[in-house]
Amino acid sequence: MRTTDLQYEVTDVVIFGAGLSGIGCAAYLHRKLPGKSYQILEMRDDLGGTWDLFRYPGIRSDSDLYTFSYEFKPWKSDKSIAPAEEIKSYIAETADEYDVRERIRFGRKVIACDWSSEEALWTVTTERTGTGERETWRARWIFSATGYYDYDQGYRPEFAQEGSFDGPIIHPQSWPDDLDYTDKRIAVIGSGATAVTLLPALSEKAAHVTQVQRTPTYVLPLPTQDPWLRWLRPFLSADRIHRTLRTKNIMRQSVFWRISRRFPNWMRNFVRKLNVKYLPEDYPIDTHFNPPYDPWDQRLCFVPGADLFKRLEDGSCSIVTGKIARFDESGIAMEDGSHVDADIIVTATGLNLKLMGGAEYAVDGKAVHWPDHLIYKGMMLDNIPNFAFSIGYTNSSWTLKVGLLCEYFCRLLAEMDERGMGICYPERPDRQMKTRPLLDFQAGYVQRSIDILPRQGDTYPWEMTFNYREDAKMMKRGAVIGPELHLEPSPAPFSDAAQ
Template sequence: MTAHAADETLDMLIVGAGISGIGMACYLERLRPNTRYQILEAREDLGGTWDLFRYPGIRSDSDLYTFGFAFKPWTGDNAIADAASILRYLRETTVEYQLTRHIRYGQRVQSANWCSERACWEVIVEDLATREQRSLSCRWLFSAAGYYRYEAGYTPSFPGISRFSGPVIHPQQWPAELDYAGKRIVVIGSGATAVTLVPTLAKTAGHVTLLQRTPSYVLSQPAQDRVALWLRKVLPAMPAYRLSRYKNARLALLFWRFCRRFPTAARRLIHYLTRRALPAAYPVDEHFNPPYQPWDQRLCLIPDGDLFKALRDESASIVTEQIATFTETGITLQSGKTLEADIIVTATGLDVQLFGGIQLSVDRQPVIWKDKVAYKGMMLSEVPNFAFALGYTNASWTLKVSLLCEHFCRLLAHMEAHQYSVCCAKPPANLPTRPLLDFAAGYVQRALDSVPRQGYWEPWLMSMDYFDDIKRLRKEPVTHPDLHFSSSNGKPPGPATDGHANAT
């Protein structure tokens, strides 16, 4: 790790050593190699989500040709990869770009105050091993801490939950020693985690029941991408990877657009594919017919139809009903039906926590998240020299993060060229706003009153179109009338330029 003097001001502090933080550091190494930066990670290892979650079957729900970094080809055989494979990929990236010397583990950023007089962030960091606090300064603060609370997931207040005599487990705290062989398991939930757990547990458990209050849309996707594997055989690694990445990103966007523009047709198509994957008499309408339109919530992708296979061989089943109460031996439903269980898994979602729970302030005035508007999906209104990584909800997370990191490096180059030290986004007066994430998932809806907002037009819009973002973030100027620059002595911005830097 590179040592920095206590009074030295870093160019950038990156919070989080997950896929976004590692990606940002790699872009700095590629495009801004002289940047003095550190990565602070509260946990004892890198990887974020892919190291935190240890439940059986944990895997991506996006293909790794788009979920991987643009600059590092994914060489695994499976496009839908497990957590261990993704962690290996991240560790390889860290070694290749020599990031280890920049990462400090067990360090939690507690608070950060922007000091206008010094034109830097004054950051308070806690060493989680010693509980000692220290301060450091940085010119830019970059949050790559994800969007949810790592300490605990979300579990509703189920009636009688304390009465159940067996273990009640949230996937975010899966015990390594749990023996579920031959056991009766009820998995509560209907999202990606639930549909991942059920077929994996069913291979060993006595029986697994997926208990869902409302259904989700479930689509089968091949675990391997045959086109990508063929391209890898006939082309060099990077061209093959780029073509596969483009193909999958384009297909995902086209399907999303189809679902949004023709929701009834999309619903019928998904219903047809689901019915075809299950036995003729299976009650598809009861268990796979959500009350919302496709892509109002993220679709659940299952590799090679593994959930459908578990339902066909009856090692798993689905019950769509609401819980009346937990009992000593299971769950009683509102219909009066009982589900006997040895283990209950509450795959009931996440608790949203933006920016790692850091308490931000500007000149000692606390930043109220709900009063801020996102600029280009990477900065907040009236918060100088602060940026963050937030990926797509309708495609691979990393597609958006990669573009944001690249654009951010162009922004730094523009500031350096004009000797600016401060950058702040300021929205026009009376800008109409709406929720930051236009998404009906429960974890999003629970947090809407405590997160920033977005506008209805660029650059205050959270774009969900990767190919439009390529034009906006990679090719268009970094300057904008709503983005204000100055030097630490208050020097006003000079004439706008195209703001382009070499970002190949």
């Protein structure tokens, strides 16, 4: 273990992660609070986060880019559901437009974060990737934009007799750059967004691609280009088109989700009718596209241009639904006695969660145990000073919620400056509060990690909210300082921040 080699001067905000959320937070600070200093610490060697990490064929958004992009920067591509390279380019453009790139320190893995009430400062310890060199960074606030996925490894269950398979077994999170799957038979295990993305993408070169799923999911076709775009383009500027389509899609997402929750059988039938329309005649929908749960109990999968259905129709892809018995030398043996022939097996079996990037946190020497804390306004935790983190929506575009959190974060910093306050943390109400998991969601990656997450309470602002219009009122225009927030002046004058 190396000792700390370098220590940097104090900044107002240190941001963890240079992905969509981290670059967004930096841009909000630049636009709303240009006098604030900040640094971004990024573990990888380039910006983009998820959109730099995942390299599997066909990777794309599963939300429309008019809501997945930033409110302040129009999405100008014709593609409403966009591939990873376009999203990463969009993030990079934002970083360049707001002079964010020069504030990013790449190759820094955050190891520990320690809060000192005596100094009203966080001390952040990082390790340089490749050299192991330790550095410390001092900041008045932490904004953790690392999301909640484990970037080191995905979820990978063990299958019986894996060692007997003759070919490679690949997880999409670790896709090999040199994998040649031309004219190969590929089995993709899984039923989520990654699996339905991989099937049509792999089929362009593979001999055949088979999806092996234990449980079906809801799959909906979406047009690759928003149909409104063609009508609006002759009359509106790019900014106004972005605002119009963004507003329309926010409303559509909200209505779709509300109908799904209130009238699940109606929505189930609606999805089924769309599937019948796009699938081959007499296709066994009840076997392969009939989930045992209600719509939005888990996230729906969207396929742009109905690409998955087209590949099922032309025979380049197929689906097998059932339980896997074991692997053998030539593929996958199913419990019903059938066999999936494969030269390559792809385990699109999901992701692992890792809160705050796996860094260790302490407040005045006491280690932070995340499940002991309640979330406040979807971004802070009780009794943890000057700390915010970003979690987006699970029922619509991630960035819609993150944008609101960043706006509120900037309003909070400005209000604290006006009041002459340097320390802020939520205090749990002096009453018995019923709590429940932070993410009330049935997705496997959530259920596997419930015990490591903070909790949410029974009333706002101590519960997670999923209504963009209501959240926008509270975060953009509602009171900044509520009775739950404890404020204190800093115990000592701030030192000059590094620019």
